[in-house]
Amino acid sequence: QKEVEQDPGPLSVPEGAIVSLNCTYSNSAFQYFMWYRQYSRKGPELLMYTYSSGNKEDGRFTAQVDKSSKYISLFIRDSQPSDSATYLCAMSASSNSGYALNFGKGTSLLVTP
Amino acid sequence: GAVVSQHPSRVICKSGTSVKIECRSLDFQATTMFWYRQFPKQSLMLMATSNEGSKATYEQGVEKDKFLINHASLTLSTLTVTSAHPEDSSFYICSARGQGGYGYTFGSGTRLTVV
Numbered sequence: 001q002k003e004v005e006q007d008p009g010p011l012s013v014p015e016g017a018i019v020s021l022n023c024t025y026s027n028s029a030f031q032y033f034m035w036y037r038q039y040s041r042k043g044p045e046l047l048m049y050t051y052s053s054g055n056k057e058d059g060r061f062t063a064q065v066d067k068s069s070k071y072i073s074l075f076i077r078d079s080q081p082s083d084s085a086t087y088l089c090a091m092s093a094s095s096n097s098g099y100a101l102n103f104g105k106g107t108s109l110l111v112t113p
Numbered sequence: 114g115a116v117v118s119q120h121p122s123r124v125i126c127k128s129g130t131s132v133k134i135e136c137r138s139l140d141f142q143a144t145t146m147f148w149y150r151q152f153p154k155q156s157l158m159l160m161a162t163s164n165e166g167s168k169a170t171y172e173q174g175v176e177k178d179k180f181l182i183n184h185a186s187l188t189l190s191t192l193t194v195t196s197a198h199p200e201d202s203s204f205y206i207c208s209a210r211g212q213g214g215y216g217y218t219f220g221s222g223t224r225l226t227v228v
């Protein structure tokens with residue numbers, strides 16, 4: 001079993017819809033959770049960063065972490081065509097800069113006008 | 114915010130030649146840089162961890178002699194694909210974490226095509 005599981009999609013939604021993206025993980029040592037957005041043939045860009053359990057909101061994006069269930073989510077409100085991209089969850093057991101991230105496969109999202 | 118500059122963005126080379134990819138942290142010092150490889154519709158696969166002033170740590174299955182990593186300064190790490198073959202064609206991305214920063218910043222990636 002991979003440490004981080006993420007449904008690759010594709011997920012297609014109409015403009016304005018609420019999008020829910022999810023990842024599960026198996027390593028209970030993970031404490032730092034991130035969501036990245038990756039456009040085609042570009043490097044990933046950091047969207048959200050959370051530590052431990054709880055919610056974090058930034059504009060149209062909300063990240064949730066449930067460590068008891070080993071489940072994290074990213075919600076996108078009022079989705080726009082420009083949100084069409086691949087969304088990768090990532091996590092780490094340490095804040096030490098020497099620790100690499102563990103990535104999910106990424107979910108491909110398409111927001112149609 | 115932290116910026117990582119990666120060059121070239123795209124390179125086509127002949128089979129048997131070597132290609133060097135550079136990653137620079139522009140506004141922070143990166144003690145550690147990570148090199149990833151990504152195949153189409155696949156996740157990022159960690160290849161190696163590059164530490165300034167010391168040898169890189171390679172993930173299992175990654176050939177050290179094929180993928181040479183140098184991290185001579187706190188702002189520059191290079192990945193050289195030696196004797197490239199068509200199966201080395203992929204998207205290579207570096208990343209680093211700034212001191213005191215949150216999350217990891219990625220370079221824009223290098224699309225390598227070996228013909």
